[in-house]
Amino acid sequence: MRLTSTMIASTLAATCMSLAFVLGACLGEDATLPSDTNVADAAPASATDAGSTTSPTEDAAPKPTADAADAGPTTFCATVPKPDGGQFFCADFDGANLGEGMKTTLPDAGTITRVTDLHYSPPASVALRGPATLTWEATGAQRVKSIDARVRVNPAALGGAVPATTGSIAILEVFTGDSHVSLRYTRGGTVESGTYTGFYVEGSTCPNACALMQKRILPSLPFNVWTDVRLSWDLTDGATVVTFDGAPAFNGTTVPSTSTKVTTQLGLEENASSPLVGQHAFDDLRVWVQRL
Secondary structure, three states: OOOOHHHHHHOOOOOOOOOOOOOOOOOOOOOOOOOOOOOOOOEEOOOOOOOOOOOOOHHHOOOOOHHHHHOOOOOHHHHOOOOOOOEEEEEOOOOOOOOOOOEEEOOOOOEEEEEOOOOOOOOOEEEEEOOOEEEEEEEOOOOEEEEEEEEEEEEOOOOOOOOOOOOEEEEEEEEOOOEEEEEEEEEEEEEOOEEEEEEEEEEEEOOOOOEEEEEEOOOOOOOOOOEEEEEEEEOOOOEEEEEEOOEEEEEEEOOOOOOOEEEEEEEEEEEOOOOOOOOEEEEEEEEEEEEO
């Protein structure tokens, strides 16, 4: 079951049970994950708590030796140390396959492009326009304990006057069959009971009773520069952390989940009357999943 703010609004008149952090909305929508191309099995690896500061990072990557340099350039993911257990996925978008082992979804007006003149780690990044998305799934027999997703994001600015709208777009999202947590952007939508322009965290769940949580984020992603965006979610208690270049943007509780499958999604997924945004370039995605 995939949850969106649109369906929350459409079912608001239905009977729902309130939670302590609920805005009073019931969510529900039958949906399927994108089914286009290139699904890669998660490589076995390891993980610590999603809220930990010790996730795999380029800072810990080994320095290339002289022999390695002679063999040719090394991609970012080839240098990232893998954890000892759990599931770990890395995509640096440096190969010929734009999806890098992820599912691609290209609705009308959506594009995914390999970019060689804009990247955090050479030789390339991937740029998304419109409602285009890239997703990676982690499945297993045991319940998911936590997920830690990190990616470099470089958003382009729009020129001229840009009208306000009431909807939003998801930049980075992690979701299960009944719950999701996402980093979103709106230009004139309602967040925390007031009109708002900027980034915010949204969490929703609807296993039985439904709940929605939204929280404004004061820091903004700067235009035309790379920012290391991290979203970690502990599914057992809903603890959620968002950082921009390591600086706290959100640290609180969103929603829990008891799923055995979790999905990470990059892109400009639209919701309702979505705001216009410039091209977003992504590089060096790392996803780390651990189970109970």
